[in-house]
Amino acid sequence: MARRKIIVGNWKMNLNAQQASLLVHRLHERIRIHREIEVVLAPSLLHLQPMSLQIDRRKFRLAAQNAYFKDEGAFTGEVSMPMLSGLVHYVIVGHSERRLIFGESLDTVRQKVAAAFRSGIVPIVCVGETQSERLAGETNQVLHDQVSTALSDLTAEEVGQIVIAYEPVWAIGSGSPATADQANMAARSIRHQIKELYGASTAETARIIYGGSSNSENARAFLDASDIDGLLPGKASLNYHEFSGMVQAAYRSLHGLEVC
Ligand code: PGA
Secondary structure, eight states, X not given: OOOOEEEEEEOOSOOOXXXXXXXXXXXXXXXXXXXXXXXXXXXXXXXXXXXHHHSOTTTEEEEESXXXXXXXXXXXXXXXXXXXXXXXXXXXXXXXXXXHHSOOOHHHHHHHHHHHHHTTOEEEEEEOOOHHHHHTXXXXXXXXXXXXXXXXTOOHHHHHHOEEEEOOGGGTTTSOOOOHHHHHHHHHHHHHHHHHHHOHHHHHHSEEEEOSSOOTTTHHHHHTXXXXXXXXXXXGGXXXXXXXXXXXXXXXXXXXXXXX
8 A cells, every 4th residue: 555645843932822823823824634734833833723713624734833741630731642642643852953953862753652652653863973073974873763763662553653753963954955866875774774663564654754954845756756645844834935835746746747
């Protein structure tokens, strides 16, 4: 069975309520209902509730950018997975900004991934090497460690539903994306690892996407690559021309249409 393409807009800590609502409105005008493409928006936590009322659910799904791994309790300032249950389909876990700025460890990421599934939310797990790790030839080892710990509490069935985002740290926000070949090689190595750990059929259904300075211009090259099932744009997701262009690129890639 073909893996469904997925385009996830990570808005990060941008847009106030009015700007968020306007962007959703613009995206509604430009994006059609696509059965074979999942279009996911990850606004600030604050905007999830109003956006859940504003969006056409046939067009868009919602993702949280982060959540805590405990279900409830004395954790001032945190939001739990059960609180998000029913509101979002996905939660981004282990984004490099969370790992590097907020000190999230491999173990924290593992616990968040498990907590997401407990609440019926599918995690989009971000992995990726830094520039110095790449230069030292450690890319595959870093990806291996990040993937194996993140998935270690899961059943094969859960791993089969997961989305893993390969996001090289050096490509994020830099304007210099990985090449489609580099991204596809990393995606293939992650898929191979899943196959070794959870079997071939699980590796066939898990989706692996690319993030890091992706935009409407370079989207097609990534989307045509054999092991890449979608994109996780940050900056480009804040611009409705760019983001809808990326959804369009996914449609054209799926249908073998020329780049427009
Ligand atoms: P970028 O961000 O597209 O702005 O590089 C991607 C991400 O951090 O998910």
